[in-house]
Amino acid sequence: MPRKRPAGDAAAQAALATYRSGFLEEPGYLDFGRVGPLSATVVAETLGQTDLLSRARFGSLDDLDHQQERAISAVSHATGFRGDQIALQPNTTTGLMHALFGLTGEVLLSPADFPSLPFAAARAAEALHVVTPLWFDASSDHGRVTPGLIRDQLTESVAAVAVCLVDSRTGFRVDLDGIRQVIGDRLLIVDAIQGFGVVDAPWEVADVVATGGQKWMRAGWGTGFLALSDRALERLVPVFSGFAGAETGEDGGDPWDVITRPAAGAGAFQVSNGDAIAHARFAAALDEINAVGVPQIDAAVADNVSQLIDLADEYAVPVLSSRDERERAGIVVLDPPRELLTLLSASLHNHGVTVTVRGGTVRLSVHAELPGETVDMVRAAFTSYSTAASY
Secondary structure (H helix, E strand, C coil): CCCCCCCCCCHHHHHHHHHCCCCCCCCECCEEECCCCCCCCHHHHHHHHHHHHHHHCCCCCCCHHHHHHHHHHHHHHHHCCHHHEEEECCCCCHHHHHHHCCEEEEEECCCCCCCCCHHHHHHHHHHHEEEEEECCCCCCHHCCCCCHHHHCCCCCEEEEEEEEEEECCCCCCCCCCHHHHHHHHEEEEEEECCCCCCCCCCHHHEEEEEEECCCCCCCCCEEEEEEEEEEHHHHHCCCCEEEEEECCCCCCCCCCCCCEECCCCCCHHHEEEECHHHHHHHHHHHHHHHHHHHHHHHHHHHHHHHHHHHHHHCCCCCCCCCCCCHECCCCCECCCCCHHHHHHHHCCCCCCCECCECCCCEEEECCCCCHHHHHHHHHHHHHHHHHHHHC
């Protein structure tokens, strides 16, 4: 059963059209799961802030000091987390490391998830010996993490469950609501990198959300955030809390000549001051997404994914990704016979289609904008593949 589409009034359609007009990549690009080319809005923001920094006119640098606050406000609007529950991070992995190193007890997670999560859990266990990874068996059903799978392997000693919002190898979207119902008041830690900005997710059921902006946000590297619920703030220790995450000195400024305690709230989970221009890029990307609304973007992505799946079906290219819209995001994974993998990847390459080939599969990741020329290039590649495979 497909997801319910948001209302398509004229204003919403106009906002979506404006958002789509900001896609600058050349036809054939279907690799947003690896990196999202910068949007026109982000490019303009980058140039403006870089020019400001290069000239450093009297008083102008004060604007850079406000970019962190601006980005946090935009994250709050997008997720529903309060500003004091959000700390900007340079990438997803840094946010996850903060969370896993700050945890005490067992954390249930899949060893098949993207390495950021398993590595953070393992390194925290090795270094501090207060968190213990509990690896559940996700070998069935292509490694999909479901509420039922978690329920069957949950124990009383589990303090937290960590999942990827979208599986980067299959495109499977986890059921956060269902997982929350299963795990009770345990912490729910979410690596959101493969869906944030394009997946209409119930962030309110998560205790930890970590993501970066270089993929679906199209904000470039060095951008991201860590959001923590009040329950997470009570239970996590800010192990890596530098001077930027500490209480201020007696004069309200930097803590000179004294080592102060970590600050209250998510701000404690910071090591140093961030990149102000990166914060501006991230804020600009969030602002344009907030102007459209993630439900509208989610629906547009879903339509484009269906178009690619239909095209694959037309040429009998096996699709590993779910056909249920409720279980997928912007990733379409093709699963050709092993002996035809090179032929398929070469056909896509020869027709100028940018994809990711990994682990015997071909991953196409599509955003809200899918140019007709890109579809034609994929069709030509599939035609070449199908013709060569028939001999």
